[in-house]
Amino acid sequence: MRSLGDTDLKRLHRSWRRRTEGRLALLLDSVQTPFNVGAIVRLAAAERVEHLYLAGATPPPNSLKAAKTSLGSQRFVTWTLHDDVAEAIQAAEGAGYFLLGLELAHGAAPLHEVDLPADVCIAVGHEDKGLSPLVLQQAHALAFIPQLGRVGSLNVAHAAAIGVYELRRREWAAPAR
Numbered sequence: 001m002r003s004l005g006d007t008d009l010k011r012l013h014r015s016w017r018r019r020t021e022g023r024l025a026l027l028l029d030s031v032q033t034p035f036n037v038g039a040i041v042r043l044a045a046a047e048r049v050e051h052l053y054l055a056g057a058t059p060p061p062n063s064l065k066a067a068k069t070s071l072g073s074q075r076f077v078t079w080t081l082h083d084d085v086a087e088a089i090q091a092a093e094g095a096g097y098f099l100l101g102l103e104l105a106h107g108a109a110p111l112h113e114v115d116l117p118a119d120v121c122i123a124v125g126h127e128d129k130g131l132s133p134l135v136l137q138q139a140h141a142l143a144f145i146p147q148l149g150r151v152g153s154l155n156v157a158h159a160a161a162i163g164v165y166e167l168r169r170r171e172w173a174a175p176a177r
Contacts, residue, residue: 022171023050024164025097025121029085029135030056031156033127037061038069039157040124045073047164051095052079053121055088056132085132097121101139102163103131104153108142111166116141118171122163124156 004012026049031037037054041061044052052061059066060081061074082088092099098116101108101123123139125131136142145154145162154162 016172017048019172020048020168022118022120022167023097024119024167025049025051025053025092025095026160026164027053027055027085027088027092027099027121027123027135028058029088029123029125029132030058030129031124031126032057032059033156034059034063034065035069036127036155036157037063038066040160041066041070041077041079042073043157043161043164045070045076047168049077049164051092052077053082053088053092054079055082055085057126085134089135089138092121095121098141099123099135099139100163101131101135101142102144102159103136103142104144105131105136105142108144110146111143111163114141114143116167116170120167122160122167124160124163127156 026040026044037059054060061070061079067074080091082091089099096119098120100120103125123131123135145159
């Protein structure tokens with residue numbers, strides 16, 4: 001066994017891109033830590049997230065610390081800054097996305113059980129406070145990631161990664177049309 005070379009990696013990724021039709025976006029609701037933003041940007045570039053809606057206190061992907069973590073992948077992702085989360089929600093919905101809030105909240109269902117359309121914008125929130133009340137209220141659905149250990153929550157970048165992967169996995173596992 002050996003690691004894949006550049007040509008093999010390109011072929012592998014191309015085969016998965018062909019199996020992927022749904023659009024994904026992310027709404028960052030005052031995700032304040034630049035390193036988390038950078039990790040989410042790198043995730044977005046790797047998993048073909050169509051757009052990042054950055055709201056409130058979220059630093060832009062080209063800020064020094066975010067860019068350091070994203071390792072230059074911000075050039076592969078489109079993003080917009082929004083002064084407030086209401087504006088970001090409106091922009092995501094205007095682009096045709098179903099807004100899925102990812103949060104440990106009353107009324108949230110396990111992520112793997114939520115029925116979702118093809119085009120989804122996953123909203124993740126502040127590292128400590130979670131999603132803002134407005135996102136919790138206006139999301140079309142709320143989901144949580146089941147956790148089994150003694151820690152009560154995940155890092156926001158990790159939660160975003162699990163959410164994005166779960167939505168991609170569903171599409172890949174669905175019967176061919």
